[in-house]
Amino acid sequence: MQKLILVLIVVFGSFPLTTAQTISSPSDFLGYEIGTQFSRNHQVIDYFKTVEKQVPNQVKLETYGKTNERRGLYLAYISSEENIKNLETIRENNLKNIGLLDGESSADDIAIVWLSYNVHGNEASSSEAAMLTLFKLLTEKQEWLKNTVVIIDPSMNPDGRDRYINWYNETASQPYDIDRQASEHNEPWPGGRPNHYLFDLNRDWVWASQVETQQRLEVYNKWMPHVHVDFHEQGINEPYYFAPAAEPFHEVITDWQRDFQTEIGKNHAKYFDAEGWLFFTRERFDLFYPSYGDTYPTFMGAMGMTYEQGGHGMAGLGIFNDEGHVLTLVERLTHHTTSGLSTVEMASKNAKQLNTEFAKFFDNSNLKYKSYVLKGNEDKLNSLKTLLNKHHITFENATASKVSGMNYATGKQGSLNIDSRALVVHANQPKGKMVKALFEPNAKLSDSLTYDITAWSLPYAYGLEAMASTTKIPSEELLSKKELQTLTDTYGYVSKWNSMDDAQFLAALLKHNFKVRFTEKPFTSNNNKFERGSLIITKGDNKHIKNFLETLNTIAQEQAQHLTQINSGFSQTTPDIGSPDIKLVNNQKVAVLSGEGTSSLSYGEVWHFFEQQLHYPLTSINTDDFGSINLDKYHVLILPNGNYRKVFTEDNMTKLKDWVRAGGKVIAIDGALRSFAGKDNFSLNYKKQEDDVKKKDNLTAYADREREYSNNLITGAIFNAKVDNTHPMAFGYDDNYFTLKLGSTAYSLLDSGYNVAYLNNTKVYSGFAGQNALKSLDQTLVFGEEHMGNGSFIYMVDNTLFRSFWENGKLFLVNSIFMVNNNAYEL
Numbered sequence: 001m002q003k004l005i006l007v008l009i010v011v012f013g014s015f016p017l018t019t020a021q022t023i024s025s026p027s028d029f030l031g032y033e034i035g036t037q038f039s040r041n042h043q044v045i046d047y048f049k050t051v052e053k054q055v056p057n058q059v060k061l062e063t064y065g066k067t068n069e070r071r072g073l074y075l076a077y078i079s080s081e082e083n084i085k086n087l088e089t090i091r092e093n094n095l096k097n098i099g100l101l102d103g104e105s106s107a108d109d110i111a112i113v114w115l116s117y118n119v120h121g122n123e124a125s126s127s128e129a130a131m132l133t134l135f136k137l138l139t140e141k142q143e144w145l146k147n148t149v150v151i152i153d154p155s156m157n158p159d160g161r162d163r164y165i166n167w168y169n170e171t172a173s174q175p176y177d178i179d180r181q182a183s184e185h186n187e188p189w190p191g192g193r194p195n196h197y198l199f200d201l202n203r204d205w206v207w208a209s210q211v212e213t214q215q216r217l218e219v220y221n222k223w224m225p226h227v228h229v230d231f232h233e234q235g236i237n238e239p240y241y242f243a244p245a246a247e248p249f250h251e252v253i254t255d256w257q258r259d260f261q262t263e264i265g266k267n268h269a270k271y272f273d274a275e276g277w278l279f280f281t282r283e284r285f286d287l288f289y290p291s292y293g294d295t296y297p298t299f300m301g302a303m304g305m306t307y308e309q310g311g312h313g314m315a316g317l318g319i320f321n322d323e324g325h326v327l328t329l330v331e332r333l334t335h336h337t338t339s340g341l342s343t344v345e346m347a348s349k350n351a352k353q354l355n356t357e358f359a360k361f362f363d364n365s366n367l368k369y370k371s372y373v374l375k376g377n378e379d380k381l382n383s384l385k386t387l388l389n390k391h392h393i394t395f396e397n398a399t400a401s402k403v404s405g406m407n408y409a410t411g412k413q414g415s416l417n418i419d420s421r422a423l424v425v426h427a428n429q430p431k432g433k434m435v436k437a438l439f440e441p442n443a444k445l446s447d448s449l450t451y452d453i454t455a456w457s458l459p460y461a462y463g464l465e466a467m468a469s470t471t472k473i474p475s476e477e478l479l480s481k482k483e484l485q486t487l488t489d490t491y492g493y494v495s496k497w498n499s500m501d502d503a504q505f506l507a508a509l510l511k512h513n514f515k516v517r518f519t520e521k522p523f524t525s526n527n528n529k530f531e532r533g534s535l536i537i538t539k540g541d542n543k544h545i546k547n548f549l550e551t552l553n554t555i556a557q558e559q560a561q562h563l564t565q566i567n568s569g570f571s572q573t574t575p576d577i578g579s580p581d582i583k584l585v586n587n588q589k590v591a592v593l594s595g596e597g598t599s600s601l602s603y604g605e606v607w608h609f610f611e612q613q614l615h616y617p618l619t620s621i622n623t624d625d626f627g628s629i630n631l632d633k634y635h636v637l638i639l640p641n642g643n644y645r646k647v648f649t650e651d652n653m654t655k656l657k658d659w660v661r662a663g664g665k666v667i668a669i670d671g672a673l674r675s676f677a678g679k680d681n682f683s684l685n686y687k688k689q690e691d692d693v694k695k696k697d698n699l700t701a702y703a704d705r706e707r708e709y710s711n712n713l714i715t716g717a718i719f720n721a722k723v724d725n726t727h728p729m730a731f732g733y734d735d736n737y738f739t740l741k742l743g744s745t746a747y748s749l750l751d752s753g754y755n756v757a758y759l760n761n762t763k764v765y766s767g768f769a770g771q772n773a774l775k776s777l778d779q780t781l782v783f784g785e786e787h788m789g790n791g792s793f794i795y796m797v798d799n800t801l802f803r804s805f806w807e808n809g810k811l812f813l814v815n816s817i818f819m820v821n822n823n824a825y826e827l
């Protein structure tokens with residue numbers, strides 16, 4: 001039978017087919033009943049291509065980019081023949097309706113619904129559902145397409161999907177085994193959920209650190225759909241979840257968005273009730289953190305929703321769950337198809353109202369803060385501008401010389417002197433509610449129980465001075481870009497050291513074999529004062545570089561790096577360039593642990609940081625191999641967040657310590673610190689919560705258990721740490737630093753070692769921190785260094801690479817690699 005179907009496809013595929021009856025069903029196309037096998041990513045895309053060929057008047061498929069592993073990213077536009085013909089006009093009309101494009105919008109009241117599938121690669125039922133949804137829209141729901149453009153992203157994370165499916169296909173038995181202990185239900189590290197760099201793409205919408213997100217946002221912001229659904233899966237014992245979402249809702253969410261979610265949910269319920277399928281609403285999945293596939297669209301005016309089917313990477317084609325039910329892929333994809341179609345139905349039936357209410361969302365004249373003003377390091381301002389550009393958020397330069405308002409540095413009212421370099425972001429612009437969500441100092445939390453971090457305010461994340469002003473600050477369009485400098489022949493060249501741009505410049509020099517020095521003390525030369533960490537490139541050090549000046553010029557220009565020329569090694573104020581306080585940067589060989597025991601997210605952050613941000617080589621070593629590898633090949637070993645109990649056996653711990661004593665450097669991030677806290681030879685120790693706090697927990701009523709527990713939590717909150725910026729780990733920083741704390745585990749200050757950054761207060765600048773958790777936080781470590789023999793253990797209690805968005809923390813890691821305990825030696 002399968003062969004016959006394939007033959008028919010081949011035969012009929014060569015004729016133009018235009019009627020609904022001749023559209024291949026997914027099962028016909030795939031050669032198996034949909035849901036009885038997992039379809040590889042290319043099969044999903046090929047099905048969409050086939051349907052486009054069959055009904056070109058109603059389906060338009062476009063590629064919007066590709067992944068790290070070079071798989072294509074696609075969007076399908078599905079609508080009536082008339083609408084597909086006028087697609088560009090419909091898109092422009094929509095933008096005109098909300099002020100993102102000049103001109104009068106001719107009200108055509110067409111609903112734009114965007115359905116996103118499989119952002120988590122191992123939540124694999126959804127791309128199957130995408131195929132069936134496409135088929136059903138065209139064959140059964142033509143009526144809705146008359147006034148609705150449906151945009152389908154069938155596979156947002158193809159690298160993750162194929163990682164899962166390739167593993168499943170090579171692992172599963174035939175027929176599939178419903179015993180959950182079977183290997184086909186237990187994915188190996190890192191699992192198929194994340195993308196190539198092991199990022200969670202459903203936490204990346206705002207930060208856009210990943211290519212999938214970056215390319216998607218370009219199209220998303222060109223379209224600005226009215227409804228956006230992100231299809232997911234949850235644990236195998238959960239039923240189905242759909243809107244309305246749980247509290248907390250961010251304040252930018254309008255009453256209409258709340259109400260219409262409920263209407264959509266009720267429509268789904270009608271279909272689910274008819275089949276007797278279980279579901280829940282208004283619990284667990286909130287709308288607060290802005291970087292999700294539901295909140296991002298919501299803060300951009302859409303009905304942004306998450307739908308969750310029970311299943312996930314564990315479910316395979318079928319699994320026996322705790323409720324005595326065999327959950328199958330067929331069932332999972334059927335539910336997702338039903339909720340998807342019900343969403344399109346609701347959009348179509350309410351198209352006019354969707355357009356009207358969508359337009360109202362973009363009136364931002366009544367927001368409390370009218371302007372956010374930021375000043376500081378030019379590189380940091382530039383990287384903030386790059387982020388704003390990704391969301392088509394506009395900004396200008398200040399024309400005022402002083403602003404007053406809420407001062408981010410103090411958390412109080414105050415004023416700030418500025419000049420024309422200060423950046424002004426106005427709230428009264430079409431993307432104003434997103435501006436508010438990203439900039440405001442402290443988002444209002446209607447409920448402390450949330451699914452994610454509660455603080456992300458951009459001025460803190462980018463290390464900029466900032467004011468939030470309730471009056472509009474005068475501004476004008478931005479000044480043109482800085483001019484590139486041409487270096488001339490002299491003794492040496494000095495670069496500042498404050499930002500990731502400076503770090504990239506150093507990495508580029510090392511890659512080209514330059515010898516670079518850095519200063520551990522401030523010095524003055526040619527009437528310029530250079531701070532700690534400044535890089536020095538002398539002609540004398542670099543005689544081995546052919547065309548030294550030309551090469552340096554090229555690198556500096558490529559990186560848009562400004563260098564100050566010095567004409568002598570004799571400084572006006574010491575140290576001189578030849579001083580022992582000015583050291584050679586070693587060309588560090590860096591390794592990182594990956595695999596079982598490490599957090600795949602944290603490992604991925606390190607991997608992505610080296611490859612895509614710093615552009616510096618990194619060797620990844622599997623934890624399974626730790627016992628047998630030769631550590632002497634590396635200067636630095638990074639331990640991402642993780643649980644290393646099984647990795648650091650007694651033998652392996654001895655091996656690690658011996659390597660450090662001989663001069664090696666360990667950089668331990670977040671949970672990796674647990675491997676050393678309270679252990680022999682280490683001065684790192686936990687700071688425990690008080691006993692009376694614990695006792696109180698025992699009196700908690702059962703119904704209050706979750707809420708009471710949240711008193712012990714910190715769910716991503718911003719604190720101000722004291723910094724010893726004379727320590728090389730803090731070169732380039734001020735004497736205080738806003739840190740994002742992701743959990744309540746606290747470590748005492750080091751007795752022997754350097755407390756490079758630590759909390760000497762427990763003021764919460766933004767986000768949620770439970771009362772109990774706060775009690776033990778005063779006088780605790782944020783970053784520190786402990787010597788052992790010739791080497792060091794460097795502790796990063798707070799993970800500065802978390803989701804790659806805390807821009808201002810990244811230099812601490814770079815300093816740890818290149819400047820801390822800098823034993824320049826050849827391996």
Ligand SMILES: [Zn+2]
Nearest residue numbers: 120123232233
């Ligand atoms: Zn998910």
